[in-house]
Amino acid sequence: MALVGESGSGKTTLLRCFNRMVEPHGGEILVDGVNVSEQDPIVLRRRLGYVQQQGGLLPHWTVSQNVGLVLRAMGRTDARAVDDAIALVGLDPSVHGPRFPRELSGGQRQRVALARALAAGPQAILLDEPFGALDAITRGDVQSAFERVQRELGLTMLFVTHDLAEAARLATRIVVMRAGRVEQEGSMTELRDSPATAYVQTLLASAATLLEALRTA
Amino acid sequence: MKLIVNAFSALSARLGLRSPRFYRCVFCGAPALTLVAGSVSAQSRDAADQRNVVVASKPFAESYLLAEMFAQLLEARGISVTRRPGLGATEVAFGALRTNAIDVYPEYTGTGLVAILHDTLPDAIAKDPRAVYSHVSRRFADLYGVRWLPPLGFENTYAIAVRRETATNLRLNTLTDLARESAELTAGFTADFIGRPDGLAGLERAYGLRPRAVRPLAPALKYQALATRAVDVIDGYSTDGLLSRYDLVTLDDDKRFFPPYQAAALVSPRLARRPDAIAALIPLSGRLDERMMRELNRRVEVEHEDVAVVARSALTQFGLAGSGAHPATAAPGDRDRGSFFRYLASRRAVMLAQTLRHIVLVAAALGAAMLVAIPLGLLLERARPAAEGTLGALGVIQTIPSIALLAFMIPLFGVGLVPALVALWLYALYPIARGTYTGVHGADHDAVEAVEALGTTPVQRLLWVRLPLATPVIMAGVRTAAVITVGAATLAAFIGAGGLGEAIVEGLALADTRLVLTGAIPAALLAVLVDAVLGLVERRVRPAHLRGR
Numbered sequence A: 001m002a003l004v005g006e007s008g009s010g011k012t013t014l015l016r017c018f019n020r021m022v023e024p025h026g027g028e029i030l031v032d033g034v035n036v037s038e039q040d041p042i043v044l045r046r047r048l049g050y051v052q053q054q055g056g057l058l059p060h061w062t063v064s065q066n067v068g069l070v071l072r073a074m075g076r077t078d079a080r081a082v083d084d085a086i087a088l089v090g091l092d093p094s095v096h097g098p099r100f101p102r103e104l105s106g107g108q109r110q111r112v113a114l115a116r117a118l119a120a121g122p123q124a125i126l127l128d129e130p131f132g133a134l135d136a137i138t139r140g141d142v143q144s145a146f147e148r149v150q151r152e153l154g155l156t157m158l159f160v161t162h163d164l165a166e167a168a169r170l171a172t173r174i175v176v177m178r179a180g181r182v183e184q185e186g187s188m189t190e191l192r193d194s195p196a197t198a199y200v201q202t203l204l205a206s207a208a209t210l211l212e213a214l215r216t217a
Numbered sequence B: 001m002k003l004i005v006n007a008f009s010a011l012s013a014r015l016g017l018r019s020p021r022f023y024r025c026v027f028c029g030a031p032a033l034t035l036v037a038g039s040v041s042a043q044s045r046d047a048a049d050q051r052n053v054v055v056a057s058k059p060f061a062e063s064y065l066l067a068e069m070f071a072q073l074l075e076a077r078g079i080s081v082t083r084r085p086g087l088g089a090t091e092v093a094f095g096a097l098r099t100n101a102i103d104v105y106p107e108y109t110g111t112g113l114v115a116i117l118h119d120t121l122p123d124a125i126a127k128d129p130r131a132v133y134s135h136v137s138r139r140f141a142d143l144y145g146v147r148w149l150p151p152l153g154f155e156n157t158y159a160i161a162v163r164r165e166t167a168t169n170l171r172l173n174t175l176t177d178l179a180r181e182s183a184e185l186t187a188g189f190t191a192d193f194i195g196r197p198d199g200l201a202g203l204e205r206a207y208g209l210r211p212r213a214v215r216p217l218a219p220a221l222k223y224q225a226l227a228t229r230a231v232d233v234i235d236g237y238s239t240d241g242l243l244s245r246y247d248l249v250t251l252d253d254d255k256r257f258f259p260p261y262q263a264a265a266l267v268s269p270r271l272a273r274r275p276d277a278i279a280a281l282i283p284l285s286g287r288l289d290e291r292m293m294r295e296l297n298r299r300v301e302v303e304h305e306d307v308a309v310v311a312r313s314a315l316t317q318f319g320l321a322g323s324g325a326h327p328a329t330a331a332p333g334d335r336d337r338g339s340f341f342r343y344l345a346s347r348r349a350v351m352l353a354q355t356l357r358h359i360v361l362v363a364a365a366l367g368a369a370m371l372v373a374i375p376l377g378l379l380l381e382r383a384r385p386a387a388e389g390t391l392g393a394l395g396v397i398q399t400i401p402s403i404a405l406l407a408f409m410i411p412l413f414g415v416g417l418v419p420a421l422v423a424l425w426l427y428a429l430y431p432i433a434r435g436t437y438t439g440v441h442g443a444d445h446d447a448v449e450a451v452e453a454l455g456t457t458p459v460q461r462l463l464w465v466r467l468p469l470a471t472p473v474i475m476a477g478v479r480t481a482a483v484i485t486v487g488a489a490t491l492a493a494f495i496g497a498g499g500l501g502e503a504i505v506e507g508l509a510l511a512d513t514r515l516v517l518t519g520a521i522p523a524a525l526l527a528v529l530v531d532a533v534l535g536l537v538e539r540r541v542r543p544a545h546l547r548g549r
Helices: A011-018 A041-047 A063-067 A069-073 A079-088 A106-118 A136-153 A164-170 A188-193 A198-216 B002-028 B031-049 B061-076 B090-098 B109-117 B129-144 B164-170 B175-184 B191-195 B200-207 B219-227 B275-284 B290-301 B307-317 B340-346 B348-382 B384-399 B402-413 B417-441 B445-453 B458-495 B501-509 B513-541
Strands: A002-004 A048-051 A124-128 A156-161 A174-178 A181-186 B053-056 B081-084 B104-108 B158-163 B186-189 B213-216 B233-237 B248-250 B263-267
Touching: A002 A011, A002 A164, A011 A124, A011 A156, A041 A048, A048 A106, A063 A069, A063 A079, A063 A106, A069 A106, A079 A106, A079 A136, A106 A124, A106 A136, A136 A156, A136 A164, A156 A164, A164 A174, A164 A198, A174 A188, A174 A198, A181 A188, A181 A198, A188 A198, B053 B061, B053 B090, B061 B081, B061 B104, B061 B263, B061 B275, B061 B290, B061 B307, B061 B501, B090 B104, B090 B109, B090 B263, B090 B402, B090 B458, B104 B109, B109 B129, B158 B164, B158 B175, B158 B219, B164 B248, B175 B200, B186 B191, B186 B219, B191 B213, B219 B233, B219 B501, B263 B275, B290 B307, B340 B348, B340 B513, B348 B384, B348 B417, B348 B458, B348 B501, B348 B513, B384 B417, B402 B417, B402 B458, B417 B458, B445 B458, B458 B501, B458 B513, B501 B513
Parallel strands: A002 A156, A002 A174, A048 A124, A124 A156, B053 B081, B053 B104, B186 B213, B186 B233
Antiparallel strands: A174 A181, B104 B263, B158 B233, B158 B248
């Protein structure tokens, strides 16, 4: 599921309400059918993986240590789970595991961040502009890793993006946000066939223009 | 400089006046308490009387000499003595005496009148040595329970001195003459003189003396500064051995501005209750005249004879030297003979002991500062609104001159190791706390936030992320604090804490450059060494990704 909108539309804030990094002033968010404000934030966050735009890896920990962070926070060590998560995002545990983040490329770092969110077996993953800081080619690679994870684990993945085309490629459901409010929610087909507002229409048109330009070039 | 010294002496005097009265009030209000307190203090008094008699001096040669004579007199009567020579200045020495941290030191009646009591007497009394002596005796007994033993027999007044050629060229004979020409002259005065009401400020009032510039100088350096024309006027003492060596002219105090400065032993409230000690000291009263004192000072300051040897010869001359006692000072009297390296070799045991003492001071102060400042820095990071204010307050401590801070410790902790450690500890807090706060505050924001969103506890974030990433900045703060502390610890000698400063203070007081170097060189090497060792420690605790692989 993708949260789409321009800068300042509130999509990141909404994402952060899910793991109580931000407390909403009104309304309620249910995770597993329970209002998050009634759940212990630390337990809640361990059940929801999290990936940041800049990765946010610990520079002084190796890839393996970074990926094992949530397990370690819970007082567990599970080298298998760590290696599996690294392999799942397309890296080699024996090659990349002992490296420090600064020895990796930007795309590799973002995959490690994804592996870190996965390693403790979360129920869902929150991703804040996970591909935003990457160049176009690297972005494609990381998106492939993302799709593979989605396919193999069948996890609920809620991600924030400003790019409708990216949302169309990776998400089954899309929420369009503007100025802190939801403009429309639905599949890409539903959005295309019956845009609820003028803003959704404009958004679709700009994505279409881009695709058109690519086709004719 | 002047302002600070003035403010400080005023403050300490006020504290001194206030505290006895304060305690008296407290005890009057609670008779039962008085009984308990009385019996407790009687017991502790008995215990305290078993302690060695602590003989101290101020940091100039004559004071060292007189204190050594006091010590030898006491030892001749079989009384055990601890020597604490070279204590700061008047505030430090008197502050220590008043609180029984030391027991006896040589003081001058004029200094007691003006710099400690801040009393202004009618002219007729103020110029009469005997009247001044009886005034200070009475007032010191009333206010502090401190006793002046009968005067030793000589006066050591301030002697404002110029080079002979300056006196001839400008036709200077009196202080009035000097004031006339003062706008053209540079003065080099001791910090004590600059700050005291019977010093520069008084001369300005009485004579209109306003030098073109005033340079604060260490007592032993001012003669050299005058001889090498770095300054034109200095404040000397009339009994200084160096006055004759440099062929200087002392100017006549034609308006009788300076009060009489009769030298006498000043005795702590605790020692005043020991008749055996008083009986040991009193025979020296009235025995020393000005000519003799100048000669003894000359032997120490110019001939660089050992203080203990000179003191012993004087006492022998008076028939006061004990048979069984022997000088406790180990240093031989052959300071001028042989090369500098041979001299260093001859002092290696003392240097080693002082260096070890210095290391203990630095390590203890720094260790205690780290135990407090690192947690404080972490705490402030959690309570950011309070951070700048708290760090600012710690920073203010850095601006207090070391000697003032040390003097401030005396009423609270006496003299010796404890007040020095507290003062050094206070100095070391700021760089470490600031480094910790800045380091933890500035730790990779994305990493901290991502790790929080993944469900870590605050303690885990601190131990896994903030603290490890902050170590380079924390260590920079620790290294800064360590080097500052090595330097500041040399001043600890002013309150009798020992260390390498002891050689520096004594060397400066006795105008013995080589002695100064035996303290200054190891102190400098120690600073470099400490920084290097901590540099190695820093490499070891550096975050893993920054370590050489």
